[in-house]
Amino acid sequence: xxxxxxxxxxxxxxxxxxxxxxxxxxxxxxxxxxxxxxxxxxxxxxxxxxxxxxxxxxxxxxxxxxxxxxxxxxxxxxxxxxxxxxxxxxxxxxxxxxxxxxxxxxxxxxxxxxxxxxxxxxxxxxxxxxxxxxxxxxxxxxxxxxxxxxxxxxxxxxxxxxxxxxxxxxxxxxxxxxxxxxxxxxxxxxxxxxxxxxxxxxxxxxxxxxxxxxxxxxxxxxxxxxxxxxxxxxxxxxxxxxxxxxxxxxxxxxxxxxxxxxxxxxxxxxxxxxxxxxxxxxxxxxxxxxxxxxxxxxxxxxxxxxxxxxxxxxxxxxxxxxxxxxxxxxxxxxxxxxxxxxxxxxxxxxxxxxxxxxxxxxxxxxxxxxxxxxxxxxxxxxxxxxxxxxxxxxxxxxxxxxxxxxxxxxxxxxxxxxxxxxxxxxxxxxxxxxxxxxxxxxxxxxxxxxxxxxxxxxxxxxxxxxxxxxxxxxxxxxx
Numbered sequence: 001x002x003x004x005x006x007x008x009x010x011x012x013x014x015x016x017x018x019x020x021x022x023x024x025x026x027x028x029x030x031x032x033x034x035x036x037x038x039x040x041x042x043x044x045x046x047x048x049x050x051x052x053x054x055x056x057x058x059x060x061x062x063x064x065x066x067x068x069x070x071x072x073x074x075x076x077x078x079x080x081x082x083x084x085x086x087x088x089x090x091x092x093x094x095x096x097x098x099x100x101x102x103x104x105x106x107x108x109x110x111x112x113x114x115x116x117x118x119x120x121x122x123x124x125x126x127x128x129x130x131x132x133x134x135x136x137x138x139x140x141x142x143x144x145x146x147x148x149x150x151x152x153x154x155x156x157x158x159x160x161x162x163x164x165x166x167x168x169x170x171x172x173x174x175x176x177x178x179x180x181x182x183x184x185x186x187x188x189x190x191x192x193x194x195x196x197x198x199x200x201x202x203x204x205x206x207x208x209x210x211x212x213x214x215x216x217x218x219x220x221x222x223x224x225x226x227x228x229x230x231x232x233x234x235x236x237x238x239x240x241x242x243x244x245x246x247x248x249x250x251x252x253x254x255x256x257x258x259x260x261x262x263x264x265x266x267x268x269x270x271x272x273x274x275x276x277x278x279x280x281x282x283x284x285x286x287x288x289x290x291x292x293x294x295x296x297x298x299x300x301x302x303x304x305x306x307x308x309x310x311x312x313x314x315x316x317x318x319x320x321x322x323x324x325x326x327x328x329x330x331x332x333x334x335x336x337x338x339x340x341x342x343x344x345x346x347x348x349x350x351x352x353x354x355x356x357x358x359x360x361x362x363x364x365x366x367x368x369x370x371x372x373x374x375x376x377x378x379x380x381x382x383x384x385x386x387x388x389x390x391x392x393x394x395x396x397x398x399x400x401x402x403x404x405x406x407x408x409x410x411x412x413x414x415x416x417x418x419x420x421x422x423x424x425x426x427x428x429x430x431x432x433x434x435x436x437x438x439x440x441x442x443x444x445x446x447x448x449x450x451x452x453x454x455x456x457x458x459x460x461x462x463x464x465x466x467x468x469x470x471x472x473x474x475x476x477x478x479x
Contacts, residue, residue, distance in 0.1 A: 445466045
């Protein structure tokens with residue numbers, strides 16, 4: 001398994017070592033969805049430092065067996081020689097006596113499995129931290145993939161509330177990291193791949209860089225026994241109590257239903273109950289509720305313009321292309337391949353290309369390379385007009401409008417003019433204040449570049465043009 005990037009995360013972990021040298025123990029929470037690379041990150045870090053450390057992964061077993069395996073790992077002895085302890089309190093006391101005042105790292109992975117097997121685990125750990133570890137040189141790291149369980153450890157009701165000294169939510173890899181996995185692929189192919197699997201390291205490692213995109217879809221993603229086919233169901237069954245209900249909601253969104261009413265009508269779940277399921281899916285980082293960037297900040301929370309979209313690229317690809325054919329997969333993959341061939345270009349343009357274009361604007365904002373600093377970056381939709389990329393500063397009344405085109409041909413002058421002369425006036429008319437009160441800035445993103453006439457018009461309008469080379473270079477500034 002290839003280890004890529006993670007410089008910021010490794011720097012965060014290295015900083016923990018400096019704190020413990022000054023006798024400041026560290027109690028750290030690291031969490032993120034399955035396959036995002038938590039275990040790989042921590043093992044890579046531990047392999048490159050010269051400090052006594054233990055890495056233990058809890059499994060779905062009885063509490064007594066878990067404790068025995070924990071101690072066996074800690075003492076580096078065969079399982080049959082490890083003592084049988086009656087409680088986790090005894091385990092923590094044994095650990096405290098062994099490490100004393102020495103610097104030590106203790107990583108407990110898949111903590112939710114251990115906590116589910118013994119309700120007293122967390123309270124005993126709280127007492128052990130207060131009594132033994134807080135003034136030691138220990139770095140204690142709790143890690144897990146069950147998002148809700150890990151997040152609730154920080155809540156007031158948790159025994160561990162107010163004990164953590166740091167926490168880190170591990171995100172997928174940024175787009176520019178894909179180049180290290182697929183060096184021989186073109187930028188177009190990597191963007192298309194990013195639309196399908198995002199930056200999940202495990203997914204990227206499952207694929208074959210020596211093959212092309214379509215071949216990977218056919219020979220890896222759709223292959224008999226493929227982990228890709230089982231992945232969404234597996235993740236849901238591990239996280240929720242009513243997976244079939246959640247699956248029906250995700251199918252509804254995958255079929256293009258994005259409002260609360262549309263999802264309710266398709267899934268046959270009443271709006272009252274549906275809202276709680278949607279919140280749970282947002283907590284799992286599988287979907288997100290998007291609000292037009294043009295909705296004023298004070299109105300965003302209660303806006304009725306919210307639409308639900310996938311935030312996890314593979315879930316979006318799966319429920320758009322694979323889920324409709326679950327009854328025949330993996331025996332007959334041709335209908336899926338036909339759907340991919342006919343719809344993938346539009347899918348990439350509407351998902352990864354638009355998202356990466358918005359991310360490019362965010363990166364330019366970080367570098368202070370724009371003519372103003374947008375407070376909110378997103379898109380705009382209404383009954384009259386839709387704009388792919390929008391950045392707004394409500395204080396200075398500056399607005400950036402941008403379009404994204406994933407077509408094969410260079411963008412014409414007419415297409416560029418449409419943004420400035422048709423879409424912009426319609427959108428400005430929907431904003432608070434008079435259209436003349438706003439300073440308009442425009443940008444255009446295109447896969448195939450721009451015609452000479454479009455470039456001339458852009459110069460006249462002071463419009464920024466971004467081709468794939470410029471896009472990729474701008475995104476490479478991401479940490």
